Amino acid sequence: MAEPAALRFSKMHGAGNDFVVLDLRDGRPAPDAALAAQLADRHTGVGCDQILTIEAPHDAASVASYRIWNSDGSAAGQCGNGARCVAAWLVRDGAADPDAFQMESPAGVHQVRRTPAGFAVAMGVPRWSPAQIPLAGFDGEQPAYSVEVDGAPVTFGVVSMGNPHAVVQVVEVASAPVLQLGPALQASAAFPDSVNVGFAQVISRQRIALRVFERGVGETLACGSGACAAAVVLMRAGLVERSVSVALPGGTLQIDWPHDGAEVVMSGPATFVFEGAWTP
Template identity: 65%
Template sequence: MTSSPGADARLRFSKMHGAGNDFVVLDLRDCTPPPDPQFASRLADRHFGVGCDQILTIEPPRSEQAVASYRIWNADGSDAGQCGNGARCVAAWLVRDGAAAAHFLIDSPVGVHAVEQLADGDFAVAMGVPRFEPAQIPLAGFAHAREEYFLPLQGESVRFGAVSMGNPHAVIEVGLVDAAPVERVGPLMQQNPSFPQSANVGFAQVVDHGHIRLRVYERGVGETLACGSGACAAAVVLMQRGRIGRDVRIGLPGGELRVRWPADDAEVTLSGPATFVFEGEWNP
């Protein structure tokens, strides 16, 4: 089994959140091995560990111009391909550490991302170009991208959009997000064979042309207070349908994010807060 950081000693960490999506941040730039799944799930446990939705490990850069790289571990110990709220928290951590200034690049598990610290203290992260082809999501059983898909789930047909933001997303438009069947439909979508790598399932309500409300049932976590990549996914799916404009506010249970997508072949930019909660040591 791969050794884990702090397995035989106290583990220093930062607790952070982005609009309520909370993280334990570990500095592994000294090439300390990343957590194995069992260690990660213990650390993320809200009763017996520190508690978080995801663990973020900050590691040496993989590309020439990046200041650092990061990886993401879900609360159940599985690894994640992307996390928009986590990217902003990593950015804020690096700025506070002195490793980065107002404009810089960071490496995620899926690519290189430009970061900007905004005047109000928020961070904007370029999240890449969304991918809609079913094979790239991945979404099984469909040969070509569609604006809307239909999937039978326990006797009902669920209509959804699908996209990859570096991780798979299903987006279901609802009339009232507060009444959305998140806890029932979310797991059913994730377990369906059409999503061979599971999916983050978003339930989006269009408030007006520049504002949507969103709840997300995440892979390896369950419903979270905010999901950055889920906000991007919901926005681009609804933008392609003409339901909203190209610059929108995303209201989530834990706060508000902003998503901009100027053109279909452009990168999506996610903006929002990155908040330090406390510093600590965990004695595993």
């Protein structure tokens, strides 16, 4: 019997948020939940927060499309750090113009440009209505929402960046109850599709500190869409400027949102770690 073909991969990270990148442009199937869990395991696999599959584009103007798979095998709608890693991978592969190009994610089409620090990706226009998150139990859009979690009220902002985010403002991220409140909010009936939970501290009008408990993953060193979500929630509340740096445990991202109707632009690094082959 022939041995199974090895699956080539690239290990990458964006500000510490790490990925296994698979080139599936030849039409091979995406990893199922079992393979995703094997690849993501940090003791017996490659180790990653999420798996990125690079696939053929749907739009002729795009160089490629990509999908995102959490370490538990579930699909994700968006990943900002992953978007920059896909961009860097496509440039290294020769598939994309080194300076500017278009690619697609499950959340839509993204314009990409190279910057001195890495890549800037247009992440789309934020969506605010409860139905778009989705957030249950609220008919209309509000500046902030409150639900009861473990017998106590929790107040947060919500936004969709192609995936759902709840943003909890805290006095100090270092002592924020990330590992307790993160999974509790995810399990709340208010979030029927679960949610990414960000804990944001305003350091100044130009800088935010952030920790994120991601849906299907847990706390990560960085979350690009989470940085966008925290920034726009705080911008809309008038607490920070329209251009802010977001300090995450794994590094710093730059978020720009010129006005409410504009796309959010996220800038930051994308790093290659190593290449390998996985044999099932």
